[in-house]
Amino acid sequence: MSETSDKIEKKFRKFIIAVSVIIPLAVAVLFSVKLRDFGIDVAPLSFLPPIYATINALTAIVLVAAVWAIKNGNRKVHERLMNFAIMCSVLFLVMYVAYHMTSDSTVYGDLNADGVRSADEKAEVGNMLYVYAFILLTHILLSIVIIPMVLFTYVRALAQRFDRHKRLARITFPLWLYVAVTGVVVYLMISPYYAH
8 A cells, every 4th residue: 555545544534434423413413403493484395305315316326327437447437426426415415404304204104194103004004114114224224334435435546545445335336326226215105195
């Protein structure tokens, strides 16, 4: 490993660890904060979920295109696509938090949109509730795990440590793709229950 490459990786290590802790904590806190609780009268941003679901779909497509580009030896296209995928993920996160700060959470299976899943509603959705819960839980957990993985993978490329970048990217890519795709699946599953 060259001294410069080592310095670049070390330079970003603490930053990546800090960001990887701060982002999930901030999202958890902001998720529970409603602007109306602070006297800020903002209309619910109910138009955002289909937009950020589309951004998740776009991220998945871009990730696949980026892998295709690098497998075909086009490093510059790969780099641009990966930068775009990271920007999409950041944009998704901003929209997701903004939506939840202005809107009540939607309960899967809550057919009458009263915020409670009754016994009848639970019976109506049946085992799909468990499928939804599994997809949502794995999506959330992996979205936390993926933050440092993406950043470390990115920094290894920045440091031109392509051997280490490639090893980590082989793990990062399928997990990030899973997070992006399940983000769309979660939206499609919950969207019938949004209050209109």
